[in-house]
Amino acid sequence: MAHLSLRNLSKRYDNNPPVIENLNLDIHDGEFMVFVGPSGCGKSTLMRMIAGLEEISAGELHIGGELANDTPPAERGVAMVFQSYALYPHMTVGENMGFALKLAGKSKQEVAQAVGRAAEILQISHLLERKPKALSGGQRQRVAIGRAIVRKPKVFLFDEPLSNLDASLRVQMRIELSKLHKELGTTMIYVTHDQVEAMTLGDRIAVFNQGRMEQLGAPLELYERPANQFVAGFLGSPKMNFVPCQLKDASSSEITLSVAGDNRLVLPSSHTIAARGDITLGVRPEHLHIVPLEQGFRARVDLLEHLGDAEIVYLELAGSEQPIAIKLPSGGHGLKQGDLVGLRPDAARAVLFGKQGQAIRLQ
Amino acid sequence: MKAKLNPAYLSAYAIVLGGAVIMLMPFWFMFVFATHSDTDILSVPPPMWFGDAFLDNMRLLLGRLPYFWHNLGMSFYVAIATTVLNLFFCSLAGYAFAMFEFKYKEYLFAGVLSTMLLPAFLGMIPSVLIMTGLGWMNEPRALIVPAACGAMGVFMMRQFIGSAIPKELLEAARIDGCGEFGIYWRIVVPLITPAFGTLGLITFIGAWNNFMGPLVIMNDMQMYTVPLALRSLSGTGQVPWGAISAGSAVAVLPLLVLFVITSRRLIEGLTAGAVKA
Ligand SMILES: Nc1ncnc2c1ncn2[C@@H]1O[C@H](COP(=O)(O)OP(=O)(O)O)[C@@H](O)[C@H]1O
Ligand SMILES: [Mg+2]
Numbered sequence: 001m002a003h004l005s006l007r008n009l010s011k012r013y014d015n016n017p018p019v020i021e022n023l024n025l026d027i028h029d030g031e032f033m034v035f036v037g038p039s040g041c042g043k044s045t046l047m048r049m050i051a052g053l054e055e056i057s058a059g060e061l062h063i064g065g066e067l068a069n070d071t072p073p074a075e076r077g078v079a080m081v082f083q084s085y086a087l088y089p090h091m092t093v094g095e096n097m098g099f100a101l102k103l104a105g106k107s108k109q110e111v112a113q114a115v116g117r118a119a120e121i122l123q124i125s126h127l128l129e130r131k132p133k134a135l136s137g138g139q140r141q142r143v144a145i146g147r148a149i150v151r152k153p154k155v156f157l158f159d160e161p162l163s164n165l166d167a168s169l170r171v172q173m174r175i176e177l178s179k180l181h182k183e184l185g186t187t188m189i190y191v192t193h194d195q196v197e198a199m200t201l202g203d204r205i206a207v208f209n210q211g212r213m214e215q216l217g218a219p220l221e222l223y224e225r226p227a228n229q230f231v232a233g234f235l236g237s238p239k240m241n242f243v244p245c246q247l248k249d250a251s252s253s254e255i256t257l258s259v260a261g262d263n264r265l266v267l268p269s270s271h272t273i274a275a276r277g278d279i280t281l282g283v284r285p286e287h288l289h290i291v292p293l294e295q296g297f298r299a300r301v302d303l304l305e306h307l308g309d310a311e312i313v314y315l316e317l318a319g320s321e322q323p324i325a326i327k328l329p330s331g332g333h334g335l336k337q338g339d340l341v342g343l344r345p346d347a348a349r350a351v352l353f354g355k356q357g358q359a360i361r362l363q
Numbered sequence: 364m365k366a367k368l369n370p371a372y373l374s375a376y377a378i379v380l381g382g383a384v385i386m387l388m389p390f391w392f393m394f395v396f397a398t399h400s401d402t403d404i405l406s407v408p409p410p411m412w413f414g415d416a417f418l419d420n421m422r423l424l425l426g427r428l429p430y431f432w433h434n435l436g437m438s439f440y441v442a443i444a445t446t447v448l449n450l451f452f453c454s455l456a457g458y459a460f461a462m463f464e465f466k467y468k469e470y471l472f473a474g475v476l477s478t479m480l481l482p483a484f485l486g487m488i489p490s491v492l493i494m495t496g497l498g499w500m501n502e503p504r505a506l507i508v509p510a511a512c513g514a515m516g517v518f519m520m521r522q523f524i525g526s527a528i529p530k531e532l533l534e535a536a537r538i539d540g541c542g543e544f545g546i547y548w549r550i551v552v553p554l555i556t557p558a559f560g561t562l563g564l565i566t567f568i569g570a571w572n573n574f575m576g577p578l579v580i581m582n583d584m585q586m587y588t589v590p591l592a593l594r595s596l597s598g599t600g601q602v603p604w605g606a607i608s609a610g611s612a613v614a615v616l617p618l619l620v621l622f623v624i625t626s627r628r629l630i631e632g633l634t635a636g637a638v639k640a
Contacts, residue, residue, distance in 0.1 A: 053534050074540035086531035090553040100539035151539075 002064030002077065002154035002187055003029040004050065009059035011045055019045045021211045023059070027189065032181050035191045036198035036234070037208030043191045046208075047157050050189065051080050064154055074100075079148035080157040083164060085140045087132040087147070094119075094128035097147045118149040121180070138169045145177075149184070156188040162197065174200060195235050199223065207231045224349075229357035232282050238312060238325045241288065242353070243281040243297075247273070255362065257281060260319040263297035267347045269362040279360075280353040283345040285312065285327040290335075296344035299324055301335050315343070393615070396608035404604045420609035427596055427606060430585045434592040435613070437503060441577075441588060442570040444507045449566045450559050452512035457520025458551050462533060472521075479514045483575060491579050501582045510570065516562050523558040524551065560625045568618060589614040 004027040011020040019042045027033045035043045048054040050061060052073035061068050068076050079100075087096050095102075097118060098111040106114075119125040122142045132140055141161065148156055158177075162170045178201060181188055192198055198205050199219045207214045207222065207230070215227040219235075226232035232240045245265075249256040250273040257265045259281070289296075299315035302323060311330050314323040324343065335341070352360040396404050399414040425431055459465075460472050490509060491500070499505040528551060536546045552559075577591045587595070593610045596603055 048534075051534075051538060053537065073534075073538045078538065080535070080538050082531045082535060084529060084531050086529065086535040088532065088536070088550060099536075103540040103545070147535075147539075 003027060003031075004064075004155065004187065004189075005060075005062040006050075007060040007062070009046075009049065009061060010057045011042070011049055011054060012057045017211075018057070019211050020049070023213055025206060025213065025216065027187060030185050030187055032178075032188045032190065032201060032203045034198045034202035034205045035189065035208060036195060036202075036205055037193065037214075038234070039193055041208045042211040043193075043208055044159055047080075047159055047189060047191050050076075050155070051078050051157055052076050074103075077154035078157055079151045079153035079155075080159065081144045081148050081161045083160040085132075085144040085164075087140060087143055089132055091131075092128065093124065093130050093132070093135070093143050093146075096132065096143060097128075097150045099147070100151045114150050114152075115146075118146045121149065121183070122146045137165055138173070141165060141173060145180070149180075154187065156186055158188065158190040160192055161190075163192075163194070170197075177201065195237065199235065205235075207234060209234075225361070226282075226351065226359055228359055229280065229282065229353040232351065232353070232359065236284055238285050238327070240282050240284045241324045241326075242322065243283070243317065243324065244320055245279055245281050247276050247279045247352070250274075250276075259297035260317050265297050265344070267345070267350065267362060269347075273352070273360055273362075275352070275354050275360060278355065281345065282351040282353055282359075284349065285325045287346040287349040288324070288326045289344050289346065290326070290328075290333065291342045291344040293340070293342040296342035298340055299343050301337055301339040301341065303337070304335065306330065315341070390615075393608050393611050396604060397612040398609075399605055401601075401603060401605050404608075416605060417609060420605040421613075423603055424596075424606035424610050427603060428584075428592050428610070430587070431589075431592060431610065433585055434587045434589050437586060438571060438588040438590075438614070439617070441503050441506050441573075442567050444503075445510045445570040446563050446566045448507065448511035449513055449516050450563055453516030453562060454520045454524075454552065454555060454559070455547065456512065456517045457522075457524050458547055460517065460521040461525035462528070462530060475514050475517050479518075487575065487579050494580060500580060501586055502580075503586070505580045506570075506573070506576050506588075510573075510576075513566070516566065519562055520555070520558060523555055527558075528554055564621060564625045567621060571614075571618060 004025075006023050006025040006027075009020060009023040009025075010018050012018040023046070035046060037043055045054060049056050050063075052068070052071065056069050063071075063076055063078070087093075088099065091099065094112075094115050097115045101111045101114055115128065116125065119128055122145060124139065124142050124146060127135060127139060127143070132143065135143065141164075144161070161177075162173050165173060174197060177190075190197075190201055202219055204217060205219055205222055206216045209230050215222055215231045217225075222231060223235050226235070226240075229242065233242065243259055245257040245259045247255060248258055248264075250269065252272045253268060253270075255267055255269050255273055257267065257279075259265050297317070299317045301313060302316045303314040305312040305314070307330075309330055311328050311333075313326050313328060313333075313335060315326070317324055326343070348363050350362060352362065354360055392409070395410055395413055397420060398417040399410050400416045400419065403410050403414060403416070428434065456475070460468065460475075490505075494500050494505040497505075499508075532550060533546050536550050541549060572590060573588070574590045574594070577586075577588045581587050581591065584592070584595070589610065593607055593614070596607055596610075
């Protein structure tokens with residue numbers, strides 16, 4: 001077990017712009033840390049730097065308090081699970097799992113014992129004699145995780161390990177990974193582009209965008225108090241609504257917004273907001289309520305999506321390209337396509353975003 | 364399934380069959396002539412079926428070529444050594460070209476490939492000069508070392524390794540504690556055996572049949588390889604066709620055996636990469 005500390009870490013290929021830039025991050029001992037972000041933002045690169053598969057261009061990486069920049073991968077005490085599983089095709093499941101120990105010079109007996117224990121945890125004891133090509137996707141995934149467990153690493157690294165599985169298996173493996181983390185108590189770093197995986201698995205989440213860490217925190221903290229528009233838009237499904245507005249006036253107790261030209265919206269605030277002019281109102285679908293026309297801003301119902309337990313209503317706002325989504329309990333609201341309704345955000349949950357995307361809270 | 368008997372179908376078969384007969388005929392006559400005396404062979408029409416003079420022909424051959432068995436051994440030695448070295452060095456080089464990033468990689472690879480453009484004859488005089496300089500003339504290593512790593516093999520291995528082995532596999536091994544040579548030896552080599560079969564067969568046949576190389580390098584009859592030894596029979600006086608045929612048949616036998624053993628692998632190797640397993 002070990003904590004990791006990343007100090008001003010950077011990665012740059014030749015003369016291209018940096019893929020990871022000046023990253024500072026501490027990952028606690030035993031923590032489940034998730035790196036999340038859109039494809040191409042540098043999550044895998046960062047993980048591969050931690051694993052020792054990519055050279056670190058600048059900065060320092062400490063694993064368990066020791067500088068690891070130039071430590072070979074095998075000596076870092078890390079184990080990695082790849083998206084493609086990367087099982088050795090010519091070895092049996094048992095040989096795959098025991099390979100690292102065999103290379104480390106452990107006796108046959110020790111290897112067999114360690115492999116047997118890991119296989120039991122993952123319920124793959126009956127597969128040990130098979131070759132990887134005779135396994136299903138879910139079984140290969142388990143073997144890949146088993147291979148990591150056998151090494152008793154200080155840090156587990158997972159690079160999008162579930163993205164090749166079908167939806168139901170993915171949910172099941174997600175739960176098992178969570179359990180595994182509780183059982184082993186080892187530091188785990190998990191890379192994904194899937195915000196649901198991030199929200200459900202992580203003790204803390206680091207949200208990445210174009211090589212920079214946008215925000216770091218516990219899942220709910222990020223969901224409820226996003227630091228900027230990128231994080232707010234990335235976490236949550238359906239996405240947070242971004243409504244273009246003008247901030248007309250602000251006092252110490254309320255602000256006046258003009259939404260889509262002629263809609264005046266007054267929201268209570270707990271402090272004086274300095275910004276003026278073009279601004280974005282961010283509000284999640286479940287925090288947007290239908291009110292009489294004069295109490296909110298007007299929008300026209302465009303589409304209703306029935307999810308069974310809830311309904312997503314998509315509305316058009318004059319002067320905005322993006323549809324607005326609201327989430328309502330199923331049935332009973334009597335809305336139909338073409339209806340004109342008033343919408344009002346829950347002021348305690350709404351956020352304003354300034355021109356640079358920084359979050360400005362009302363309360 | 365019943366074959367359709369329409370004329371187009373039949374004529375296609377006839378053409379293929381004709382081609383096969385024309386290609387197999389020399390083989391057939393080589394084996395047939397190996398069992399007939401020279402007078403039989405030169406009669407009109409020539410014998411079409413096996414006779415009983417094989418042992419006489421062999422006796423004649425060994426009389427004219429007292430070192431024939433030694434020549435055969437030399438052929439084996441050169442061909443096997445060349446093949447083993449090619450498999451090793453070509454796969455190492457192919458692995459590097461397929462999997463590693465390094466400076467001037469494209470230029471180096473282009474350099475390797477460009478050696479295929481030069482006709483082998485062009486290298487004869489320089490190689491004799493070099494071998495004389497090294498004092499390797501008349502020694503098998505003068506045949507083996509220059510042929511130890513062919514451009515064709517490097518190219519083939521690069522293509523095969525690039526398509527058959529995902530990089531993540533090597534990274535997994537690196538994390539598991541394999542050194543760079545360990546990755547090659549424990550991961551890459553076991554996964555490229557089909558390509559080894561193909562390259563091995565091609566190299567072995569090439570080395571076995573090589574005539575020009577031994578011709579310029581080897582001076583003593585004792586050091587000749589089989590093709591050179593057999594060729595030396597037809598230089599002076601009456602050509603002993605029966606003996607040459609018998610020697611050729613003996614020389615071809617190892618190739619036939621090798622081909623039967625590796626033909627399945629060979630076809631796998633030639634089509635590998637077309638479909639991912
Ligand atoms: N070997 C490389 N050379 C140049 N650029 C690379 C290399 N590897 C990755 N990149 C770039 O780094 C960026 C981040 O890649 P990656 O870490 O794989 O993203 P993610 O895992 O978040 O999808 C991408 O824009 C990619 O083009
Ligand atoms: Mg990635």
